[in-house]
Amino acid sequence: MTYYYRLGKIPRKRHTQFRQPNGCLYHEELISILGFSGVQSLLYHLRPPTQIHKILLQRSPDIPPEESGPLRPRHLRTATVAASGDAVEARVPLMLNADLCIGVARPTQSMQYWYRCADGDEVIFVHEGSGVFESQYGILRYKTGDYLVIPTGVLWRIIPDEGIEQRMLFIEACGHIEPPKRYLNSYGQFLEHSPYCERDIRPPQELITHDEEGEFEVRVKARNQITSYIYHYHPLDVVGWDGHLWPFAFNIEDFEPITGRIHQPPPVHQTFEGPGFVLCSFVPRLFDYHPLAIPAPYNHSNVDSDEVLYYARGNFMSRQGIEAASITLHPRGIPHGPHPGTYEGSIGKERTEELAVMIDTFRPLQLTKYALALEDKDYPYSWISRSEIGK
Numbered sequence: 001m002t003y004y005y006r007l008g009k010i011p012r013k014r015h016t017q018f019r020q021p022n023g024c025l026y027h028e029e030l031i032s033i034l035g036f037s038g039v040q041s042l043l044y045h046l047r048p049p050t051q052i053h054k055i056l057l058q059r060s061p062d063i064p065p066e067e068s069g070p071l072r073p074r075h076l077r078t079a080t081v082a083a084s085g086d087a088v089e090a091r092v093p094l095m096l097n098a099d100l101c102i103g104v105a106r107p108t109q110s111m112q113y114w115y116r117c118a119d120g121d122e123v124i125f126v127h128e129g130s131g132v133f134e135s136q137y138g139i140l141r142y143k144t145g146d147y148l149v150i151p152t153g154v155l156w157r158i159i160p161d162e163g164i165e166q167r168m169l170f171i172e173a174c175g176h177i178e179p180p181k182r183y184l185n186s187y188g189q190f191l192e193h194s195p196y197c198e199r200d201i202r203p204p205q206e207l208i209t210h211d212e213e214g215e216f217e218v219r220v221k222a223r224n225q226i227t228s229y230i231y232h233y234h235p236l237d238v239v240g241w242d243g244h245l246w247p248f249a250f251n252i253e254d255f256e257p258i259t260g261r262i263h264q265p266p267p268v269h270q271t272f273e274g275p276g277f278v279l280c281s282f283v284p285r286l287f288d289y290h291p292l293a294i295p296a297p298y299n300h301s302n303v304d305s306d307e308v309l310y311y312a313r314g315n316f317m318s319r320q321g322i323e324a325a326s327i328t329l330h331p332r333g334i335p336h337g338p339h340p341g342t343y344e345g346s347i348g349k350e351r352t353e354e355l356a357v358m359i360d361t362f363r364p365l366q367l368t369k370y371a372l373a374l375e376d377k378d379y380p381y382s383w384i385s386r387s388e389i390g391k
């Protein structure tokens with residue numbers, strides 16, 4: 001994140017003697033991005049984080065794109081994706097390019113291992129569910145509507161609350177995910193025009209130090225493969241840390257919408273940015289208040305980006321046939337816009353209760369075989385009004 005935070009106990013000066021009650025030194029681990037030039041945090045372990053006892057190739061997440069047929073708008077119904085496995089194993093990759101992979105997950109179990117993605121940052125949008133996000137940085141309770149932003153290098157696991165259905169959208173990026181630079185001043189502080197600020201960010205709240213011996217598995221995703229490392233002590237043995245690199249939660253309900261007299265463009269909804277993409281939050285808000293305003297969005301031609309929308313809640317007023325957990329993909333090159341009747345139908349409406357997450361990518365996305373299995377084949381033709389059908 002953009003500001004300094006600390007939890008637990010740390011010595012007054014970094015890289016100086018800091019001893020455990022038994023007289024042994026604590027073991028430092030600096031986690032830094034962009035070599036030593038980016039944000040970083042310094043962690044203090046009970047034991048060295050380097051003592052690997054066994055290495056096993058877990059699996060290569062082989063997710064070949066299976067794009068088929070002509071370029072067309074896509075509608076994927078993900079509501080019926082099977083719920084099983086833990087928060088990583090349950091991931092169903094749906095679309096990807098060289099910058100990111102987007103998919104959904106419906107975990108039913110706690111992770112029995114800890115996980116680190118070394119290829120880039122991750123965002124998990126919790127559409128439904130609650131539980132604990134546990135990391136070396138401490139405990140973070142998550143709930144419906146949270147974005148969990150996990151920097152690369154963070155060791156974590158998710159423990160869903162028992163009996164609570166979980167539904168997640170995930171983005172695995174090949175780089176770092178940050179608030180848009182235009183929301184921040186040169187000191188890294190959120191500016192007044194930003195739709196959210198530091199008070200809306202939830203850092204890890206409680207650091208629990210595990211001093212346990214046994215057999216503990218850490219899975220690392222790097223170079224597009226997952227490798228298991230077995231350690232003989234609990235990996236969450238951190239007694240304190242400080243720095244700017246830490247996982248956090250930000251709830252979509254804390255995104256303050258920017259509205260205007262006439263229709264505001266998608267950048268006002270921007271929440272995060274990453275290499276080759278932006279992420280926007282469409283939240284319940286008042287509609288445009290010019291006396292002649294048309295609240296429905298206008299047709300537009302995204303000639304050099306692919307637009308992905310994940311529909312979480314409410315009537316997404318510009319589209320028909322869309323349900324909760326639907327994903328639409330409007331690829332570059334084809335104009336798109338509201339369904340027939342929605343311009344007129346939107347006039348005079350005062351507010352919307354829609355809740356959706358948008359991801360615009362600057363490189364073309366390709367679908368996986370899992371996405372093709374969820375496709376609504378009629379969607380590309382759904383802009384023809386009923387009176388036109390049969391002509």
Ligand SMILES: [Fe+2]
Binds near residue numbers: 300307336
């Ligand atoms: Fe659009």
